Amino acid sequence: MSDQVVSPVRFRADVLAVPAYRQGAAPTKPGFKLSSNENPSEPLPGVLEAIAGRSDINRYAAVAMPELRETIGAEFGVPGTHVHLAAGSVAILFQLVHAAAGSGDAYLHAWPSFEAYPSLGLASGAEAVRVPLTAASEHDLDAMADAITDRTRVVLLCSPNNPTGPTIRRADFDRFMARVPADTLVVLDEAYREFVTDPEAVRGEDVLRDHANLVVLRTFSKAYGLAGLRIGYGVGDPAIFAAAASVAIPLSVTGIAESAARASLTLEARAVHAERVAEIAARRDALAAELRELGIAVPAAQANFVWIPETGAAPGGVVDALALAADFAEAGTLVRPFGGVGVRISVGEPESVPVVVDIVRAHLVRTREN
Ligand SMILES: Cc1ncc(COP(=O)(O)O)c(C=O)c1O
Structure with a gap:
């Protein structure tokens, strides 16, 4: 619960002290939702x-x-x-x-x-x-x-x-x-x-x-x-x-x-599932490689997301998680910032990959200039 909310009833102090789980933000303009590690595909056959x-x-x-x-x-x-x-x-x-x-x-x-x-x-x-x-x-x-x-x-x-x-x-x-x-x-x-x-x-x-x-x-x-x-x-x-x-x-x-x-x-669904999982893994590897080329120390990426650590950017291009996420939001793409720690970007649709790389590149250029 947030500090600002005044409750009409008494709650446990230890409960009130803990922030509620924050879900990935909902999109407000057209773009990619890469904030909750969801699967971009339609449901499996059947x-x-x-x-x-x-x-x-x-x-x-x-x-x-x-x-x-x-x-x-x-x-x-x-x-x-x-x-x-x-x-x-x-x-x-x-x-x-x-x-x-x-x-x-x-x-x-x-x-x-x-x-x-x-x-x-x-x-x-x-x-x-x-x-x-x-x-x-x-x-x-x-x-x-x-x-x-x-x-x-x-x-x-x-x-x-x-x-x-x-x-x-x-x-x-x-x-x-x-x-x-x-x-x-x-x-x-x-x-x-x-x-x-x-x-x-x-x-x-x-x-x-x-x-x-x-x-x-x-x-x-x-x-x-x-x-x-x-x-x-x-x-x-x-x-x-x-x-x-x-x-x-x-x-x-x-x-x-x-x-x-x-x-x-079912056997049919599993076959399609295996193909889709392999595609996401390949897309993840490609995205991680492109971000590393920009000088970002992306750690081993083994799920359906990549991580940009705050301290991992190239010299002169230190990423501020909240500022980078704000640039993404401005461009209509949602990612998940962890203030002071880093930014998590889910692997989404194929077309989202160049968009992500462009936003990160532009962010690095802008922050280096300032
Ligand atoms: C590591 C981890 N465990 C568990 C979950 C919970 O997933 P669900 O409750 O949708 O099965 C998540 C969801 O993001 C997760 O990242």
């Missing part, structure tokens, strides 16, 4: 038909959704009972932190990372402990392991990291897990896993079976383009999800979202 086919929206959806959970579980080599669905993977993050960490407890996450992380423990009273990224904008897993105490109930790992882009390497993940107490929950948030092209990156499917305290999170919001329908999932031990379900808001996953997710996993 998805719109599946949604239109749901004539039972006067009913609550059957919450178990066994077919969808079995299909997802098969990808990870586990039964559907090891799959937990929610209205977006962010809902599962909330559930897990609430279920595991209460007043006096702590959970760890890297920073900068997904903007929802710092407030996840707010309602449960758990303390969010931030561990700064390395100079390469990667998770500092040694520092994170060092930061684990008796109070730590959950560790959140984001790979690829939103907003900076690098993944956690498999070897580093293995070393880290060896240092985490077996009764501390580790959440590997892989919201952008489908876009990863680095073969050394950790992959939930490969590590899940080695760790009973590990949950892997994925979502249909990004690579599958269903952000507006709100459906994501976790894979892990059913006992962990039983606890998560105890604090979940009931009946949140809609039948329409379930149908869209199932339609996204």
